[in-house]
Amino acid sequence: MKTVLVLLGVLLPLISSGQSGLTDKGLFFPKPSANSYVKLTPQKPLNLKAFTLCMRLSVDPTVVNQGNRETILFAYRTQNGDELNVWQEYGKFSLYLRSSTEGAFYAIPLLSIFRTNLCVTWESSTGLTAFWVDGRRSTLQVYRKNHKVQSGGAVVLGQDPDSDLGGFDEDQSFVGEISDVNIWDSVLTGDEIRNFNDKVWVGPEPNVLNWNTVWYKVNGNVFVVPEKYK
Structure with a gap:
């Protein structure tokens, strides 16, 4: 019994670590x-001159869709500050790169209780930026031309x-609910992004x-929803 307890004492910290x-x-x-979150560890540093970020989201609209509320959808922060954040705030969607004030803002349909496939694309060489909702692209904006997303941060x-x-x-x-959070280091084509809507990628x-291989750590009141509910 003593041996078993010793083994459990070794294994439990490993299990709880992620x-x-x-x-x-x-x-x-x-x-x-104010204390429930999930930390994700990417398989390669977010050292990006272009990206496609996709995820599936559904929300409690009685909370998230209040007109004066800010709701974080994706956060990547380095020691120097906010590096890549996506929000639904004040009735719009927004993308911020190394800023918490200067962003790209989009008046597109808000999230709901039903699942939405949301993607964001950006490339440094042109600054061209777009939001994609269920395979439909917003108008383009030019944002942060010649910028570079820096590595060394945490995805939350x-x-x-x-x-x-x-x-x-x-x-x-x-x-x-959040699921299927994926990042590519390039801008995917419209057809590829529309394929993200399908069960089989x-x-x-x-x-x-x-999402299928990411190392993650849950903190606070967060449920990992099993496959039978997906």
Whole structure:
């Protein structure tokens, strides 16, 4: 019995330190919180001159769609500040690259209780930026031409870190479900992004952050939703 307890003492810290892969699973944030989040570890550094970020989202609209609310959808922060953030705020969607004030803003349909396939594309050489909702592209904007996303940060779902995994604000927290968060280091074609709507993905393998293989750590009141609910 003593040997078993010793082994458990060794294994439990390893188990609680994180897990790998979220294939056919989702993350459910049931209510506003200042301490519930999931940290993702990408398979390669976010050292990007272009990207496609895709995810599937559904929300509690009674919370998230209040006209004066900011809701973080995706956060990537380095020690120097917010590096790549996606928000639904004040009735619009927004993308911020190394800024919390100067962003690209889009008046597109808001998230709902039903699942939305959301993608964001950006490339440094032209600055061309777009949001894609269920395979439909917004108008293009020019944003952060010749910019580069820096490596060395943390990817967080559910909260907007104002410091190193801290400084969370309950009124900015995500409330709902997130799944299939993937990042490519290029701008996918329209047909490839539209294929993201399908259950079986036939496009290129996500090479920066892959939901199926990503290392993740859950903190606080977050449910890992099993396949039977997907």
